[in-house]
Amino acid sequence: MFGPGFGSGEGAQEHSLTWLRHAPVWKAGIEALDEPWRGDAPPRAMVVVMAEGDVLHDEVVAAADVQTPADVAAAVKWAVDSIAAQAGCYPRTLLVHDPAVAEHLAPRMARHGTGIRVPASLHEVQNAVRKLARLIDEPDVAWDLCPLYGFDEQLDPAFAAVLFPAAARFWRARPWERVPDETALRFRWRTRKSVVVLSHPKGHGHVVTLFTSARDYYDPQGWSPRHIVLGIRFEPVSALPRALRRQIASQRWEVAGPQAYPLLMGDGPAMDDGPAFADIQHLVGVLERLSK
Incomplete structure (x- = not known):
């Protein structure tokens, strides 16, 4: 039922977790993953065990395998046993989120001298699941793009004035919900043939990836695009x-909602100088076409 994790615990050396002998309290939780981009695929959940703020074990399992408190307890016990085998110890206290799960775990963990407690909340585990969930299922076409401006920078009004309203209309139109995840669409802007890839923002971060030259999409050279590749991620x-909030407010740039600040991503030649304004216009043209 339970397979190998994909995170920090995978492949750890036997001595690497011995510090846990000085960490008496571990935390464990299982959270269902909200993954609308997976369509009709069976739902999944993530098992996470933490101590001292570090993720010791993370694993994706079928949601059908952790439906009952007994199932959840078995999954948590399996993960804790795996960590304990590397650390050479069990925690004195294991925190879990559900009294029913704690009831099933208590007799199983008592033999190791581990007590089970149910705190008021396990926000640290929930936040870890949310962060780890963004690392799985990332589209190959988008994961290497880098932010072209940071949150600590003032934005160039020339491109922000055209990008923000187009991004706001795109966010409200939500075209990624009308097609399968990672759908690639051909697009023509002026004399250039390009390819646009749509992906779900909740899972991938990137919402749209624009290959300004179709050749870079259809004939990739080890992810070394010949022409600029742009993307939008909403934050x-x-x-x-x-300071950036003040700039947006003073310039009255349009933002579709509190989760919809457009972060421009990119890769390709001449990126040290940033994208040309014509490239921004190309992206804006794509956003506007997809928003109809």
Whole structure:
């Protein structure tokens, strides 16, 4: 039922977790993954065990295998046993989120001298699951793109004035919900043939990836595009520094909602100088076409 994890615990050496002998409290949780981009694929959940703020074990399992408190307890016990085998110890206390799960775990862990407690919340585990979930199923065409401006920078009004309203319309139109995840569409802008890839923002971060030359999509050279590749990722406005929020407000750039601040991503030649304004116009043309 339970397979190998994909995160920090995978492939650890036997001595690498011996510090856990000085970490008496571990935390464990299982969270269902909200993955609308997977369509009709069976739902999944993630098992996470943590101590001292570190993720010791993370594993994706079929949601059908962890439906009952007994199932969850078995999955948590399996993960804790795996860590204990490497660390040479069990925790004195294991925190879990559900009293029913704790009831099933208590007799199984008592033989190792581990007590089970149910705290008021396990936000640390929930936050870890959310962060780890963004690392799985990333589209191959988008994961190497880098931010072209940071949250601590003032934005160039020339491109922000055209990018922000187009991104806001795109966010409200939500075209990624009308097609399968990672759908590639041909697009023509002026004399250039390009390819646009749509992916679900909740799982991938990137919403749209624009290959300004179709050849870079159809004939990739080990991810060394001949022409610029651009993408948009939406971030919460609450994550922005105060100075950037003030700039957006003073310039009255349109933002579709509190989760919809457009972060421009990119890769390709001449990226040290940033994209040309014509490249921004190309991306804006794509966003506007997809928003109809």
